[in-house]
Amino acid sequence: MSDQLSIAEVSKSFGGVQAVTRVSLDVRQGEIMSVIGPNGAGKTTLLNMVSGFYHPDTGRILLEGADITHDKPSHVAELGVARTFQNIALFRGMTVLDNLMLGRHVRMKSGVIASFIYWGMAQREEVAHRRRVEDIIDFLKIQDLRRRPCGSLAYGLQKRVELGRALALDPKVLLLDEPMGGCNHEEKEDMARFVLDVNQEWGTTIILIEHDMGVVMDISDRVAVLDMGQKIAEGTPDNVRSNPQVIKAYLGDTKGVTNGGTRG
Amino acid sequence: MEGHVADLTTLPRLLQRNARDLGDRPAIREKDRGIWQSWTWREYEEQARDFALGLAALGFARGDRLSVIGDNRPRLYWAQVAAQCLGGVPVPVYQDSIAKELAYVWNHAEVSVIVAEDQEQVDKIVALKAELPALRLVIYDDPRGLSGSKQEWLKSYQDVQELGRKFGAEHLGYFETEIGKGKPEDVAIISYTSGTTGNPKGAMLTHANAIGVAEIFCREARVVPDDTSLAYLPMAWAGDSVYTLFASLMVGFCANCPESPETVQRDLRELGPSTILAPPRIWENMLTGLQVRAADATPLKRRTFEYFRSAAERAEILRSEGKAVPAGLRLATALGEFFVYGPVRDQLGLRQAKWALTGGAPLGPDTFRFFRSIGVNLKQVYGSTETSGLVSLQPDAEANPTSAGRPVPGVEIKIAERGEVLVRGRAIFKGYLKNEEATREVIDPDGWFHTGDAGFIDPRGHLVIIDRAKDVGALADGTPFAPQFIENKLKYSPFIREAVAFGHERHFVAAMIAIDLNTVGNWAERQGLTYTSYMDLSQKTEVRELIAEEIRKGNQTLPDSTKIRRFLLLTKDLEADDAEMTRTRKVRRRYVAEKYAPVIDAFYSGLSEVDLTTAITYEDGRQATIQSKVRIEDVEGAPAHV
Numbered sequence: 060m061s062d063q064l065s066i067a068e069v070s071k072s073f074g075g076v077q078a079v080t081r082v083s084l085d086v087r088q089g090e091i092m093s094v095i096g097p098n099g100a101g102k103t104t105l106l107n108m109v110s111g112f113y114h115p116d117t118g119r120i121l122l123e124g125a126d127i128t129h130d131k132p133s134h135v136a137e138l139g140v141a142r143t144f145q146n147i148a149l150f151r152g153m154t155v156l157d158n159l160m161l162g163r164h165v166r167m168k169s170g171v172i173a174s175f176i177y178w179g180m181a182q183r184e185e186v187a188h189r190r191r192v193e194d195i196i197d198f199l200k201i202q203d204l205r206r207r208p209c210g211s212l213a214y215g216l217q218k219r220v221e222l223g224r225a226l227a228l229d230p231k232v233l234l235l236d237e238p239m240g241g242c243n244h245e246e247k248e249d250m251a252r253f254v255l256d257v258n259q260e261w262g263t264t265i266i267l268i269e270h271d272m273g274v275v276m277d278i279s280d281r282v283a284v285l286d287m288g289q290k291i292a293e294g295t296p297d298n299v300r301s302n303p304q305v306i307k308a309y310l311g312d313t314k315g316v317t318n319g320g321t322r323g
Numbered sequence: 324m325e326g327h328v329a330d331l332t333t334l335p336r337l338l339q340r341n342a343r344d345l346g347d348r349p350a351i352r353e354k355d356r357g358i359w360q361s362w363t364w365r366e367y368e369e370q371a372r373d374f375a376l377g378l379a380a381l382g383f384a385r386g387d388r389l390s391v392i393g394d395n396r397p398r399l400y401w402a403q404v405a406a407q408c409l410g411g412v413p414v415p416v417y418q419d420s421i422a423k424e425l426a427y428v429w430n431h432a433e434v435s436v437i438v439a440e441d442q443e444q445v446d447k448i449v450a451l452k453a454e455l456p457a458l459r460l461v462i463y464d465d466p467r468g469l470s471g472s473k474q475e476w477l478k479s480y481q482d483v484q485e486l487g488r489k490f491g492a493e494h495l496g497y498f499e500t501e502i503g504k505g506k507p508e509d510v511a512i513i514s515y516t517s518g519t520t521g522n523p524k525g526a527m528l529t530h531a532n533a534i535g536v537a538e539i540f541c542r543e544a545r546v547v548p549d550d551t552s553l554a555y556l557p558m559a560w561a562g563d564s565v566y567t568l569f570a571s572l573m574v575g576f577c578a579n580c581p582e583s584p585e586t587v588q589r590d591l592r593e594l595g596p597s598t599i600l601a602p603p604r605i606w607e608n609m610l611t612g613l614q615v616r617a618a619d620a621t622p623l624k625r626r627t628f629e630y631f632r633s634a635a636e637r638a639e640i641l642r643s644e645g646k647a648v649p650a651g652l653r654l655a656t657a658l659g660e661f662f663v664y665g666p667v668r669d670q671l672g673l674r675q676a677k678w679a680l681t682g683g684a685p686l687g688p689d690t691f692r693f694f695r696s697i698g699v700n701l702k703q704v705y706g707s708t709e710t711s712g713l714v715s716l717q718p719d720a721e722a723n724p725t726s727a728g729r730p731v732p733g734v735e736i737k738i739a740e741r742g743e744v745l746v747r748g749r750a751i752f753k754g755y756l757k758n759e760e761a762t763r764e765v766i767d768p769d770g771w772f773h774t775g776d777a778g779f780i781d782p783r784g785h786l787v788i789i790d791r792a793k794d795v796g797a798l799a800d801g802t803p804f805a806p807q808f809i810e811n812k813l814k815y816s817p818f819i820r821e822a823v824a825f826g827h828e829r830h831f832v833a834a835m836i837a838i839d840l841n842t843v844g845n846w847a848e849r850q851g852l853t854y855t856s857y858m859d860l861s862q863k864t865e866v867r868e869l870i871a872e873e874i875r876k877g878n879q880t881l882p883d884s885t886k887i888r889r890f891l892l893l894t895k896d897l898e899a900d901d902a903e904m905t906r907t908r909k910v911r912r913r914y915v916a917e918k919y920a921p922v923i924d925a926f927y928s929g930l931s932e933v934d935l936t937t938a939i940t941y942e943d944g945r946q947a948t949i950q951s952k953v954r955i956e957d958v959e960g961a962p963a964h965v
Contacts (some may be wrong), residue, residue, distance in 0.1 A: 193356035198467065203585035205357065256468045 063088040063264050064232055066110065069118030071104055073271065078104040080288045081118070086232070091258050091265045093275045095283035097308060099186045102268045105147060105285070107264070111135040111141050122232070137165050141230035145237045145268075148169060151210030155220050157274050158209055162227025163188045166215060195223050198260075199253060215246030232264045239271055247271060251278055276300065284308065331532040333505040337572040345548060345575040351397045353697070354582040354590055362397060364575060369803040370397070372498050374682075375405035377487030378436065379497065381460055381478075385410035385504070388432050388513070392418050392425075392447075393440020393555040395580045399463045400481050400568060402438040407530075407732050409501050414513045414525070415559040417906045418444060419899070422944050424523065425612045426451050428515050432756060433457040436482070441465040445477070470593075481837060484569075488641075499958055507531040513756055514561040516708045517905035518546060525756035526561070526708045531555035533644055535749040536565055536711035537573035538733050543716050544598070544678060549597045550576035552670075554845045555587045560907060561708040562683060571629075588612075591672035602683040603690070603906050609671055610690050611817040615842055631659035643695075643723050664697040673699050674951035678719070680704045682712075685788065685910055687811030688724035695722060705726050705788060709765065709772055710748040715786045726785035727778070736786060737771065780844075788898040794912055796827030802884040803833070806912070809885060816873040817842045821897045821904075823915055824887070825923055831888040833926040836870060838894045843869070856898050858894040858951065867892060867956055874958050889926050891933070891955045900940045922953075 064086040071079045079101040086092045094102050107113045109120060111132040120128045127135055141162075149158050167184060174181045198201055199219050204212065209220055218238055238254065239247045250275050257263050269275050275282060276296040284292040284299060286308040292299050299305055308316055331337055341350065355362050362370065383389070389406040391399040391413060403413035414432045416425060418440075425447065429437070435457050439445045445463050451457065461471055491498065512529040516522040523651065552571070556563040567578045576598075581590040586813050591599075617628045617825070634655040638648045649655075656664075668674045678696070682704035694701040702717040705727035714736070717728035730736045734748040751772045754762035765773050777792040789795055790805040798804050806824040809832060813822040820839040826832035838861050847854055854860040870892060873892040878886040897903040903915050916923065918938075925933035935953045940946050 190356070193358075197356055200581045200583065203589070204356070252468070259471050260467060 062086065063123055064266075065119075065121040066105070066109065067121070069105075069108055069115040069120065071101075071108060071113055071115050078288055079115075079285075080109070082285065082288070082290045084283055084285075084290065084293070086264060086266060087223055088193075089258070089262045089264055090280040091180060091254070091267060091278055093267045093269060093279040093282045094285060095269070095282060097273075099287075100285040101288040102285055103236055104288075106142065106236055106266070106268060109135075109232075110140055110234055136228060139229070139231035140234065141225035141228040141232075142234035143218075143236060143238055145240060147217045147221055148293065149209040149221055149224065152208055153224075154206050154208055154280045155201060155212075156192065156196075156205045158166050158220060159192045159223050159227050160188060163192065164222035165228060168247070191229070192227055195226050198226075199223050215249075217241045218242060218246070218250065219253070222250070222257075226257065230263060233267065235265060235269075236265045237268055237270065239269055239274060247274060254278060324344055332507040332534065333502070333509070334404065334533055334572055335502040335505055335512055335567065337534070338364075338368055338371065338404060338408075338908060339499075339502065341572065341575045348548060348575060349577040350571070350575070350913070351400065351554075351578050351580070353397050353580040353736050354586070357582070358852055359579070359594075361577070367401065369399045370484070371405045371408060373484040374398075374401055375408045375487065376491045376494075376498055377483035377485070378405060378411075378718055379494075379501075380486045381436075382407055383411055383436060383460075384687040385501075387411045387416050387436070388434045389436040390414040390416055390429060390434040390590070391438045392416050392434070392444045392498075393438075393558075394466065394584060395556075395558055395563070395567070396417070396440055396464055397580060399438055399440065399558060400578075402462070402480075403512070403568065404572075406436075407505070408498065410505055410509060412510050412513055412527075414515070415564070416515065417517075417557055417559045417834060421900050422447065422451060422939060426454050428523060428525070429455055429458065431522075432513055432515075436460045436462065438464070439463045440955070444470040457494055462523070478813070488948065497691055505530065505615065507534070508753075509802065510753060512564055514564060514708045515559065516561075517899075517907065518843065519823075522763055524758055527753040528561075528564075528708075528711055529753050530713045532750055532752060533565075533569045534573065535733065536713050536956035537569035539733055539750070540565065540713055540716075541570055541574045543731050544680075546570060546574050546576060546598065548575040550574070550598050550677075551594065551600050552576065552578050552600070553587070553591055553594055554578040554580050555584075556600070556602070557906070561684070561712045562600060564604070565712040584612065588672070592670065592862060593672070595669075595672055595675040596954075597675055597677050598679075599673065600680045600682070600704075600858065602907060603686040604684075606681055606686055606690055606694060607814060610693055610815075611839065611842055613667065613671075614817040619845075630662055631655065631663040632693070635659055635664065635698075636692060639692055639696035643692075652701050666698055668699060675948060676700065678702060680716075682706065683907055684809055685790075685811060687815050689812075689815040691724035705786060706750075707774060709752045710746050710774070711752065713750060714744075714746050714774075717785075717923070721783065721785070723785075726781060726783075726787045729785055736780070737780055739773070741792060741820055742777040742779065742789070742795075744774045744776050744786065744788070746774060747771050747843065791912075798826050798832070798884060799828055799830045802882075804885060808889065809834070809881065812877040812881065813874065813887075816870075817847065818873055818878065823897070823910055823912070823919075825916070825926065826885070829927055832885050833889040833891075833923075834874075834887050835893055835922060836874075837889050837893045840869065840896070845889075857896065858949065861894055862891040862951070871958050873954055878958070885959060889957055891922060891926070893937075894935060894949060894953060895937055895939065898940075902940075925955055926949075 062085040068081045070081055094103055108115050111130050114129050124136055147202055152159050198259055231262040239250050258265055282291055282296050282299040284305050291304045292302045328839040347363050349361040350364040350367040389411055391402055393399055414434055416428055420943050437448055448461050462476050462480055462483055468478050492749045507530045509530055510527045511533045512528050513525045515525050554567040571578045579589045579594055617625055638652050638656045641648050675809050678700045680702055701721045705715045706712040714734055715730045716727040737745040739745050741881040747770050775792050777790055777795045778786055778788040779882050781787050790807045794806055796804045804826045810822040813819050818839055819836055821837040822834050824832055824834045840857050874887050899906050904910055922933055932952055932954055934953050937949050938946055
């Protein structure tokens, strides 16, 4: 497995606040890498830098060898990095189907004029994209929701649709920011299953931010721990769980972090 | 298609005939990726053949048993037919069964191959694998999440078919030879009946049973190759086997599998099948859905609906009594057809249905009348797994809410002492698998099958079923008491999902009621009532008053002595997982009476409150208990306490 995404010594500060300090992380092709850490540790900032929403003050980010450090979010998306948001960012008034079709937008090639004429190229393209979207609908088992406006869906289902929209991009790397946050037990189980299935069926590399330690330890290949903007540990779930620094960051003393413990 | 009827003695032979004579016609469809995908009879046979040969290559032999678990999927139907082609026996199971029940059935039937729809079902099997010594092979349809698995005993449907194509090339004519060996007396399917007592029993239906019932059914119900049906009922229910497998193979009509259980209502509307079979639960749900939507509509729409609904009901009652419908009412119903009934039927997906059947359990007369009155040709059919699903059927002109219809040709009916209905004919099953004793209990030496239902033949020659024979009782004053009749009255209310009535050897009737979470929840929201859970909602004073009012309405049509005097709202719905109902949602009355004994005591000792301890069983078999104090309400004044 080669490094698909390479984050080298990135730092980011907002005014006087140092959110991320010289963090390096190499993510291998096809793995599930979780990033954990207490609130305010800089996890989301790190994801935002990868997806191009923020640009690091120093350091570099390479995607398959290409420098994307200063790329725009739209370009990073085109290169195959998709993400979901901690607070759901769907178009609430639009249907599930339209939200997913929108996720394919960066993959659409017809220009304004061709789309205006519709018949011919634009139509063929639309059919091909719809086929892909239907695969995703089937994959996420949301056939009954196609025509429902996203705003009317239960929270857990919205999270699922958001994952669907990210998948519609045919991503090589999927960034998931707390996909299980706010979900009930059953929704969490379903989501964990979907994340695993995406990884297994399509070989998508996944970077996951999640607070539920049970889920993280269960499904991750590797875990990186951030605290106060710095990476304090990285390794297999077992390794990380027994790392004294991690235990200290989480609990402030030396008792073990147990599997299944939740931190919100 | 007439000439070779004599050779058509097994279901696989029907398949061969269909592939030959109806080769290009659609046999089965599945909605997938939002589109109806169809397979012709020729493709149906190819699919079943490749799968059968794959099974043969993997050692599946005559007499072996193959189970299917999952939603209605063409591949699961083909797998069943494939097993039959090899002389094997399909054993469909209810996918919502708890692990213990599944393990019981698979072990009892010594199932060696299970065809599972997807990973969810495979996971259940994996968890039970150690307890299933006979199981050799698990085959999955949807590979999602399973392609990484490398176990020897786990294979994909495609892989098995691929093996089958190779095996077929090496063993030319194998498939046809195996079909040729099939005999009409071979067992065609083992259908487990959840039964209202004890462990499920495996009813063995032969090919002769299957073909016999399919022939009679298709003739009596005028089923033709152009017909369509929606295959959405549990595959383990004998009704689905008769309809989607036997009858479809017999006539060659096209069965359609919905996209997912959640999309059934929309798929039904999209498809508009020409025939539809549904148990009472579905009709009740449809009606409840309509009532909720009517209540949410604007006042004008609501009043229009109400006006035309009541006009239709009055006209329907007159028609069923054989009286003339006055001109004014005829005009109203004609307008109603245009403005209300047609659009409503269209919304429900019943617009093109030439008939709709209800069976499996009695349907409340009010619900029945409602659907008839809006122009749905709803008719009752009566049968059980042991009678291959068909004993009697209502002819079009004689549909009514009280009878179970005329006995179909080829079926003899006799009423035994104590009113039990006995049935004889070619549809009577071969017996219960590995349970001689139970078989002897229900089939007497003269070949009469004891249905366990109490009934009589009315002057028109229709069979009327009163209730389960063992449930029919009498109040302390001798008034006959049939609990189901009263429960169906209650279940007409959209707010009541389940009801269990008591009264045998008592002075009055009392009922336990499970509210309908959706409709009552919806109602509560409109009243500005907040609630957290089923339990919380069911114990609100306002909800108790709402239900009391619904009971008063139901009581109006009951004779004084059998009016419901006291009731209690359960803190949870009755569940098959808790063994309170069968998988086909019939109340397991004795079990419920035992489980809720303190409630019954409280009903009749005049207490106004009872401690209710309810056990809840989760799908994986774990149990939890909920304890609560529940109020008992009086309706219609205080009953005469003993």
